[in-house]
Amino acid sequence: MLIEEARKGYANDLVKKAAEFENISLEKFLRLISHGYVVMPKNVLRDTAPKAIGMMCSTKVNVNVGTSIDHVNLDEEVEKVRVAEKFGADAVMDLSTGGDLDAIRRRLIKETRLPFGTVPIYQAARGCRIVDMSEDDFFEVVEKQCRDGVDFMTIHAGVNWESVEKLKRAKRLVGIVSRGGAITLAWMLHNEKENPYYKEFDYLLEILKQYDVTISLGDAYRPGSIFDADRVKLMEYVVLGELVERCRERGVQCIVEGPGHVSIDLIEPSVKAMKIATNNAPLYLLGPLVTDVALGYDHIAAAIGAAIAAKAGADFICYVTPSEHLGLPTVEDVKEGVIAAKIAAHAADLIKNEKAKEWDYEMSIARKKLDWEKQFKLSLDPEKAREIWSRRRSNYACSMCGDLCAIKIAEKFFEISL
């Protein structure tokens, strides 16, 4: 188990590679893993690529794929995984809720070496009328997915009776928008029972530990409107912080998930509060979306939020696509989403570590030299960059400024800079 090996000072090859990639000394890197400040999601059964998430590491990007009951097309989901990887995703989650979920998961996990995540309760709820799940169903699905090699799993273990009372008093505008959170709450309220994942958290950890699966503690109460970025959310982090401690005691790697819809002034304080409540657990954010009105363009609202969050300390960013709030994303949406998230992650990495700057340095030099091939090669999407440049062939540098190109004028009439 990675965390226990790290505590003993042992580093396997993957750990060494990750430390080198992150430009952190091995000794320091092992210490970060020992404390749970950095995780490397990897199921013992799987040959997962080394991806370190957390303190001092570069910001990682996750891409969600998966079917829904309305739209099941396995080839398309496979293509999404490929596109995600091509454009720089660091992890993939299968959120399928339609079709043969076992077959889909087993097929998608073979498509990539990136850390692979799931939300097991979707599968548990799919087989029945949600509230009819048995307590065993909650755990059996986790174990089955562990056996399939899943590297990390979102589990909404922070929902408990106490929090339900708090939610009632909060008078939210949109209420619950977390799918896993809504399923868990529906089950609890209908059956008048405590959330099994919360009640039997140690048992859950036992299962995960056998496979060294990383738990990603879901935020059931994440706001679905900027008006819902409220105290319920903070309360959940207090509970999640307690669970983080139990994960660390048990030697199970854990991540904490975060919102959602948050106005721009509250992102930094929220991220810092989450870091305090969870004693620096690696933080995995969806968005945050900085406005509710960007329907069709939520990847942009999310990129703004993600950049600010990553600057403030978020470690892992879940992409958002232009289809958010509207429908299952297409392959093209996946591409748009991952590129927007990569821009946000990189913008934050530029101030987190010197190494990230090399990319911008190379691009700036190529720009100064008007070296177009080099610029395309260095861009996030060389095909698109070349297409835009080519569509209006220019006799000069590019068709934007033509002969009135600042760089060409400087070259011709003066040259102060280089």
Place this chain on the structure above:
Amino acid sequence: MLIEEARKGYANDLVKKAAEFENISLEKFLRLISHGYVVMPKNVLRDTAPKAIGMMCSTKVNVNVGTSIDHVNLDEEVEKVRVAEKFGADAVMDLSTGGDLDAIRRRLIKETRLPFGTVPIYQAARGCRIVDMSEDDFFEVVEKQCRDGVDFMTIHAGVNWESVEKLKRAKRLVGIVSRGGAITLAWMLHNEKENPYYKEFDYLLEILKQYDVTISLGDAYRPGSIFDADRVKLMEYVVLGELVERCRERGVQCIVEGPGHVSIDLIEPSVKAMKIATNNAPLYLLGPLVTDVALGYDHIAAAIGAAIAAKAGADFICYVTPSEHLGLPTVEDVKEGVIAAKIAAHAADLIKNEKAKEWDYEMSIARKKLDWEKQFKLSLDPEKAREIWSRRRSNYACSMCGDLCAIKIAEKFFEISL
């Protein structure tokens, strides 16, 4: 002249409308205009829509249109103006450098009531080999464009001999990327003369004042790489601050322009420094782009920077399109660019004034009710939102979650929130 009328306590209809729109008392609004903290660009010859830019006002968005020597298509530029206005632009600048510049400008200005801006030196430089311009050419083109009804003009009056020396010592990576700045510097260095706009600034103000044209003080030294966000830029703001003071003394409305390429941690301090140096002049930012590598997706890198800048105090945002650094934008690029900038501006406005929240409130309620028609109507781009939602017809709420929709689950099994 607006600023002088405001100083006398007189408010015309446009001023009253703008004050009402911005939700500022008329008395306070007149005071803001008197101090130069708020401007309303409007040429005395033109029936321009009331748009207030500056302190306490909502964040405004500018869209650049215009030909280049490689691509002259007046119909396309007209269409860009229409699209810009349709998707919420607050101002339009004609940056044409190809074709019959007078005819293009006169045609475009008729297309819209939005404040209309230009960069006169482009036209002055177009007629000759840049360095051959006479000193008179600098001013004649300004006067001609004033007569055409242009409401605001970018003029790089802050470039002077002293700053050239500072630039030499700065050893920049990319150097000068401001087109107007490069033209001005080329002329100065070739002719070994001071910048006429700087030397004869009072004369320039005299011309502008006759037509009550707002001067937008261009930032010739704006960084073209995150590595160039340096002291030269700060130095320019000190000079621009002096010019702002002279504008205010003369009763000429003025705006100050800003960068450019700036890493995410330096945006807030840069904006605050600009506000200090210019005594709270309305601040007009291009970007800032938070990374150099987002070729083809610079509208997203700019949206991140613009949101952070507007939160810190930027008042006026110049859109950036996916074509930035690559070519003259298409009509579709204009649309993408203006929507990205509007998202950034609105994200900041949500924390600047209560009124901006009404939009998100309505959207959140519609989302909670799964009222799709209302959501489309409230979105930035109803056609696109509807198209995404429709392309995968769902029997449930939408094809993203299908029957596992959190809102539907809450509705069916519990209802705590509303």
